[in-house]
Amino acid sequence: MSDTRTQIIEASIELFAESGFWNTPTSKIVQNAEISTGTLFNYFKSKNGLIDEVFLQLQQELTAAIAEGYPETGTVKERVEHIWFRYITWGVRFPVRYRLLQQLKMSDFVSSDARERSWYEWSFASTLIPEAIETGLYRDVSVKFVVQLAFAQRDAATDYAIASQLADTALTKHITRSFEIYWAGITS
Amino acid sequence: MSDTRTQIIEASIELFAESGFWNTPTSKIVQNAEISTGTLFNYFKSKNGLIDEVFLQLQQELTAAIAEGYPETGTVKERVEHIWFRYITWGVRFPVRYRLLQQLKMSDFVSSDARERSWYEWSFASTLIPEAIETGLYRDVSVKFVVQLAFAQRDAATDYAIASQLADTALTKHITRSFEIYWAGITS
DNA sequence: CGCGCTAGACTGAGCGCTCAGTCAAGCAAT
DNA sequence: ATTGCTTGACTGAGCGCTCAGTCTAGCGCG
Numbered sequence: 001m002s003d004t005r006t007q008i009i010e011a012s013i014e015l016f017a018e019s020g021f022w023n024t025p026t027s028k029i030v031q032n033a034e035i036s037t038g039t040l041f042n043y044f045k046s047k048n049g050l051i052d053e054v055f056l057q058l059q060q061e062l063t064a065a066i067a068e069g070y071p072e073t074g075t076v077k078e079r080v081e082h083i084w085f086r087y088i089t090w091g092v093r094f095p096v097r098y099r100l101l102q103q104l105k106m107s108d109f110v111s112s113d114a115r116e117r118s119w120y121e122w123s124f125a126s127t128l129i130p131e132a133i134e135t136g137l138y139r140d141v142s143v144k145f146v147v148q149l150a151f152a153q154r155d156a157a158t159d160y161a162i163a164s165q166l167a168d169t170a171l172t173k174h175i176t177r178s179f180e181i182y183w184a185g186i187t188s
Numbered sequence: 189m190s191d192t193r194t195q196i197i198e199a200s201i202e203l204f205a206e207s208g209f210w211n212t213p214t215s216k217i218v219q220n221a222e223i224s225t226g227t228l229f230n231y232f233k234s235k236n237g238l239i240d241e242v243f244l245q246l247q248q249e250l251t252a253a254i255a256e257g258y259p260e261t262g263t264v265k266e267r268v269e270h271i272w273f274r275y276i277t278w279g280v281r282f283p284v285r286y287r288l289l290q291q292l293k294m295s296d297f298v299s300s301d302a303r304e305r306s307w308y309e310w311s312f313a314s315t316l317i318p319e320a321i322e323t324g325l326y327r328d329v330s331v332k333f334v335v336q337l338a339f340a341q342r343d344a345a346t347d348y349a350i351a352s353q354l355a356d357t358a359l360t361k362h363i364t365r366s367f368e369i370y371w372a373g374i375t376s
Numbered sequence: 377c378g379c380g381c382t383a384g385a386c387t388g389a390g391c392g393c394t395c396a397g398t399c400a401a402g403c404a405a406t
Numbered sequence: 407a408t409t410g411c412t413t414g415a416c417t418g419a420g421c422g423c424t425c426a427g428t429c430t431a432g433c434g435c436g
Binding site: 020022103106107108139140141142144145148149151152153155156157159160164174177178181182184185186 | 208210291294295296327328329330332333336337339340341343344345347348352362365366369370372373374
């Protein structure tokens with residue numbers, strides 16, 4: 001990882017988050033990264049290629065934060081709660097990065113290739129969903145919907161925490177409470 | 189509402205939903221609407237002005253669908269459930285419009301002026317939130333978070349219903365169930 | 377009824393400009 | 407001398423938007 005490459009990615013994160021992808025010309029990126037036009041295209045084959053790399057970078061940072069201390073042998077609830085906690089904490093600590101990642105996930109700027117590659121990072125949690133089904137502690141609802149709800153409620157909790165600038169004990173309380181609400185909803 | 193204006197808006201909805209705003213040049217819109225370049229700018233002062241109008245149009249259609257049969261005098265729960273039901277039903281019936289509206293809400297393409305104007309449409313529900321606070325049936329959670337959670341869970345339920353192509357009784361059951369989950373989570 | 381006229385919706389070539397991406401020249405390090 | 411990174415003026419495709427001009431429906435008048 002050369003220094004120049006990092007500079008470009010950091011400048012891109014900042015500008016993309018600020019103005020969006022289509023409103024951020026490469027000219028502004030090179031200006032912000034203090035390099036020249038040509039150098040950008042030495043490191044990335046196109047602007048879209050750069051967007052892919054920014055996405056992978058952010059996804060990797062988030063996944064690393066979650067994977068750290070992951071209770072491989074814990075109960076399903078413990079593991080889901082761990083992800084919940086780490087995810088929201090990361091979002092609050094890096095709100096610019098979090099919002100950009102959210103936007104990238106939703107948009108179709110990111111190539112399907114990059115999306116696929118980002119899934120490998122989640123291998124540590126690959127047994128979670130099958131196990132959740134087996135334990136059968138959920139209400140009579142499809143697993144797909146339970147997962148989708150988890151994502152939606154977790155993201156809503158993160159947005160709220162960022163907007164309200166929660167920290168320390170207030171943040172911890174909020175995370176625990178939001179998880180309780182989720183768990184109370186889906187378990188019978 | 190002239191026919192040409194409607195043509196332009198319908199063409200825009202289709203193309204924006206398909207390729208996004210920045211990937212839809214005005215040349216494609218006029219092609220799709222079977223008019224010429226200049227006509228578009230007779231009806232809308234700019235491309236951004238057009239986006240605003242598309243947003244207002246969709247928001248209005250959705251609000252009209254929800255306002256119809258709204259139980260003004262019902263309990264808080266009844267009224268929230270009514271909105272829940274109508275919203276998801278509208279999304280399932282018009283998935284292209286629903287997805288585009290979601291994107292527009294999230295993005296910053298829509299001017300703050302247009303956003304403000306769209307709030308007037310919701311006046312029929314203006315007493316809902318104050319009443320919800322008074323009744324105090326919620327858990328010890330901030331009202332803002334309860335509202336944000338409602339939006340998030342309702343949208344997740346809609347996405348799931350669209351993706352799974354639910355209809356008729358299966359759809360009704362899903363809507364009721366998803367509302368139950370929300371209600372179980374936030375009430376103590 | 378028929379003619380002349382007008383209003384204004386519509387047209388589309390083309391303007392000015394921005395953009396992503398190129399490439400020949402320069403430079404520093406070996 | 408050679409290699410490989412860096413530079414930034416340059417390119418041409420594509421964009422939003424304009425405007426001088428066309429066309430037609432419909433009105434007033436003899």
